[in-house]
Amino acid sequence: MDPRFVTKNMHAFLDYPVAVSLMAAPFLLGLGGSHPLAKWLAVSTGAAALVLTLFTNHKLGVFRVLPYRFHLAVDALVGVTFLVAPFALGFTGIDALYYWANGAAVALVVGLHRPDAGARLVTATA
Numbered sequence: 001m002d003p004r005f006v007t008k009n010m011h012a013f014l015d016y017p018v019a020v021s022l023m024a025a026p027f028l029l030g031l032g033g034s035h036p037l038a039k040w041l042a043v044s045t046g047a048a049a050l051v052l053t054l055f056t057n058h059k060l061g062v063f064r065v066l067p068y069r070f071h072l073a074v075d076a077l078v079g080v081t082f083l084v085a086p087f088a089l090g091f092t093g094i095d096a097l098y099y100w101a102n103g104a105a106v107a108l109v110v111g112l113h114r115p116d117a118g119a120r121l122v123t124a125t126a
Contacts, residue, residue: 004114008068011113012060015053022046022102031095038095041085042102045078072110079106 023046026032032039056071057064082103086096 002114004112006109006112007114008116009059011072011109012053012056012058014109015049015056016060019046019050019053022049025098029094029098031098034092034095035089037085037089038091038098041089042098045082049078072113075106076110079103079110082106 022042026039026042031042052066052071052074053060054062055064055066056068057066058068058071080103082099085091085099085103091099
């Protein structure tokens with residue numbers, strides 16, 4: 001039994017609130033105490049996530065020019081970046097916890113993504 005259950009539509013509905021929370025949470029939580037980048041990395045990532053979502057070819061994409069697979073690849077890169085950022089940039093305390101929690105959440109959502117039936121057919125025959 002395949003444990004991957006996050007569908008393309010589920011992911012689409014998560015994208016907008018996640019982007020907004022990435023832009024707002026650093027201010028609400030007072031991030032940036034250990035390093036100013038702890039605040040601005042999340043804010044800029046949230047703004048980029050909003051733009052990415054607007055342009056992604058999924059249910060809630062507005063312009064739908066970017067392939068959903070590209071969107072997933074960017075999400076995976078964000079997850080890894082968030083997991084590594086506290087070590088690489090010296091974030092501590094709540095700054096580090098925020099990035100580790102968000103990085104783990106993004107990695108989990110990407111890892112639990114269920115490929116479309118058409119995508120499975122293509123990879124199965126390729």
